[in-house]
Amino acid sequence: MTQENSAIVRRFAEEVITQGQIDRTVEFVWEDVVEQVPLPGQGPGLEGVKDIIQAFRTGFPDLVFSVLEQIAEGEKVVSRFEWTGTHQGEFFGVPPTGRQVRVWGIVIDRLEKARIKDTRILMDTMGLMTQLGVIPSRAA
Structure with missing residues (x-):
């Protein structure tokens, strides 16, 4: 079960987030999914997840979401990830800068069926x- 759950999370990252097949989100996420740490303005459930993915893909059309490491136990999968992209569209009110970004993070998913x-x-x-460039970098 743990390997299967890890594979599901990886497929979601690749097929939905990186490839932008947002209409396939329902194959990986329940309608009443709960985002424990929602982004500003994120609505509830499946539609909220789809909206956020679309916002990321609009801001960064070349977005690549990579799962670097996973730990799975029971119904939970912890994934350490990195995503990269070029800021080519508006993103949460920030106009396009043309800058390339590399962002790290960790996601904890709980799967059912x-x-x-x-x-x-x-x-x-x-x-x-x-x-x-929204927040100034610290001088070295």
């Missing part, structure tokens, strides 16, 4: 905003 039931994403948002 081969679909994500709840999720917690911890991402280096401060690093992302610094790379976009």
Whole structure:
């Protein structure tokens, strides 16, 4: 079960997030999925997840989401990830900068019957905003 759940999370990352097949989100995520740490403005459930993925893909059309490491136990999968992309569209009110970014994070997914039931994403948002120039970088 743990290897199967890990594979499901990897497929979701590749097929939905990286490839942008957002209409396939329902194959991987329950309608009433709970995002434990929602992003600003994120709505509830499946539609909220789809909206956030679309926002990322609009801001970073060349986004690549890579799962670097996973630990799975029972119905939970912890994934250490990194995503890269070029800021080519508006992203949470930030106009396109043309800057390339590399962002790390960790996501904890709980699966039921081969679909994500709840999720917690911890991402280096401060690093992302610094790379976009929204937050000034610290002088060395």
